[in-house]
Amino acid sequence: MTAGVTTDGGTANDLTPDGAGVLLDGVTKRYGRQTVLDVPRLQVPHRSFTVLVGPSGCGKSTGLRVVAGLETPDTGRVVIGGVDVTDVAPGRRGVSMVFQDFALYPHLTVEQNISFSLRLEARHDRRNGPSKADIARRVTEACAMLGLEKLRGRRPAQLSGGERQRVGLARAVVRRPSVLLLDEPLSALDAQLRQHARAELVRLHRELGNTVVLVTHDQLEALSMGTNLVVMNGGKVVQSGTPGEVYRRPADTFVAGFVGSPAMNLHDVRAGTHPAGTELTAPGLRVVIPGDRLPAEVRLGWRPGDGVLERLPDAGPAAGLGAGGESTGPGLHADGVVDVVEFTGDAVVVHCAGELGRWAVAVRAGVDQPAVGDRVRTRVAAAHLHLFDATTGRRIDDPTA
Numbered sequence: 001m002t003a004g005v006t007t008d009g010g011t012a013n014d015l016t017p018d019g020a021g022v023l024l025d026g027v028t029k030r031y032g033r034q035t036v037l038d039v040p041r042l043q044v045p046h047r048s049f050t051v052l053v054g055p056s057g058c059g060k061s062t063g064l065r066v067v068a069g070l071e072t073p074d075t076g077r078v079v080i081g082g083v084d085v086t087d088v089a090p091g092r093r094g095v096s097m098v099f100q101d102f103a104l105y106p107h108l109t110v111e112q113n114i115s116f117s118l119r120l121e122a123r124h125d126r127r128n129g130p131s132k133a134d135i136a137r138r139v140t141e142a143c144a145m146l147g148l149e150k151l152r153g154r155r156p157a158q159l160s161g162g163e164r165q166r167v168g169l170a171r172a173v174v175r176r177p178s179v180l181l182l183d184e185p186l187s188a189l190d191a192q193l194r195q196h197a198r199a200e201l202v203r204l205h206r207e208l209g210n211t212v213v214l215v216t217h218d219q220l221e222a223l224s225m226g227t228n229l230v231v232m233n234g235g236k237v238v239q240s241g242t243p244g245e246v247y248r249r250p251a252d253t254f255v256a257g258f259v260g261s262p263a264m265n266l267h268d269v270r271a272g273t274h275p276a277g278t279e280l281t282a283p284g285l286r287v288v289i290p291g292d293r294l295p296a297e298v299r300l301g302w303r304p305g306d307g308v309l310e311r312l313p314d315a316g317p318a319a320g321l322g323a324g325g326e327s328t329g330p331g332l333h334a335d336g337v338v339d340v341v342e343f344t345g346d347a348v349v350v351h352c353a354g355e356l357g358r359w360a361v362a363v364r365a366g367v368d369q370p371a372v373g374d375r376v377r378t379r380v381a382a383a384h385l386h387l388f389d390a391t392t393g394r395r396i397d398d399p400t401a
C-alpha cells in the first residue's frame with residue numbers, strides 16, 4: 001500500500017488544521033437493512049486529486065455526500081482539515097460539490113448561476129459576507145479559469161453539454177472550496193469532449209491547489225486523472241494507492257478484473273508440488289513458479305497487454321509445447337484459436353479460445369495481426385503473472401515467503 005490515500009492509518013501530516021485532507025473514520029451508512037457504506041478508515045490527503053471508482057451501486061456517491069454533509073453517517077466521523085465536521089452544516093464545511101447533471105438554475109444566466117451562492121452568502125451575512133465588488137471579481141476569475149467569458153449572458157438551455165459542465169464547475173470553484181467534490185461530472189459528455197474535459201479538470205486542480213475528490217465508474221477515467229485511486233465494492237474500500245500501484249499490484253481478483261481495459265485474464269489453476277517450487281496446472285496449462293507457499297486453489301492472472309502472440313502452423317503439434325500445455329520456458333504458454341478480433345485504433349484485442357478457456361491479448365495493430373480462425377500461441381513472461389488465493393480472492397505477493 002501506498003502513498004497518498006490510505007485506508008489503514010496514514011500520516012498526521014495529511015490532516016494538519018490548515019490543510020484540507022479528508023478523513024472518514026469508522027463511517028457507516030445504512031438505508032433500511034442495507035449497509036451501503038462501511039469505511040473503517042479512509043484518508044484523502046490535502047491537495048490530492050483522488051478518484052473514487054467502483055461499479056454502479058457500490059456507495060461512491062453516498063461516500064461523497066457524507067463528506068459534503070448531504071448525508072449523515074450512522075456511525076463514525078468526517079474530519080476535514082483536522083476539524084471534525086460530522087455535525088457541521090454542508091455550507092460551512094469548506095466543501096463544494098458538482099453533481100452529475102450540474103444542477104444549474106434554468107432561469108438564471110451563466111453569470112447569475114455562478115454568482116448565486118456568493119450573493120446568498122452576502123445576503124445572509126452582511127458583515128462578513130462578500131461585497132458586490134468581491135463577487136464581481138471572483139465571478140470574472142472563475143469565468144476566465146473555465147473559458148466562459150463569452151457565455152456569461154446565456155441561459156443553460158443555450159449551452160452545450162460541455163459548456164454546462166464548465167458552468168457547474170465555475171459555480172463550485174467561485175466559492176474557493178478547500179475540497180471540491182465531483183460526482184461523475186463528465187458522464188453527460190461525448191467521448192471527445194470527455195477526453196478534453198479530463199485534461200481541463202487536471203489543469204484546474206493544479207491551478208486551485210486544493211483537494212479534489214471525483215467519483216466515476218469509468219476505470220479509464222480513474223487511471224488517467226487522479227494522483228490517488230480508491231477502488232470501492234459493496235460499500236467498502238477494497239484498495240487505495242496511486243493508479244500505477246493499483247494497476248500493477250491489484251489487491252484482489254475484484255480489483256484485477258475491474259481496473260484496466262481490457263480486463264485482466266484470470267484462470268483457475270491447481271497448485272501442486274514441484275522440485276523447482278510449485279507447479280500450477282489447468283487444462284492446457286502447466287507453469288512452474290518458484291516458491292511453495294501457495295494454497296491448493298489459485299487464480300492466475302495476466303494483463304492482455306503482457307501477452308505475446310505467435311501464429312502457429314495450421315496443423316500439427318505446437319513446437320516447444322509438451323502435452324497438456326507444458327511450458328518449456330519460464331512463464332505461461334497457451335495455445336488456442338482466434339475467436340474475435342477487436343480493432344481499437346492503435347491496438348487490436350485478440351480474443352482466443354483453447355483448452356485453457358478464453359483469454360484476450362492486446363497487440364499493436366499492424367500487418368502481422370492475426371485473423372479469426374488462426375491458431376496462435378500466447379506467451380506471458382513469469383514476471384507478468386499475478387497470483388490470487390482462489391478462496392479469498394486476495395493477492396499472493398510472494399509465494400516464496
Ligand SMILES: Nc1ncnc2c1ncn2[C@@H]1O[C@H](COP(=O)(O)OP(=O)(O)OP(=O)(O)O)[C@@H](O)[C@H]1O
Binds near residue numbers: 055058060061062
Ligand atoms: N436515498 C436512498 N435510499 C435508499 N437506498 C439508497 C439511497 N441512495 C442510495 N441508495 C442505495 O445505496 C447504494 C449505493 O448507492 P450510491 O448512489 O452511493 O452508489 P454509486 O456507487 O454512486 O452508484 P452509481 O455509480 O450507479 O451512481 C445503492 O444500492 C443504492 O440503491
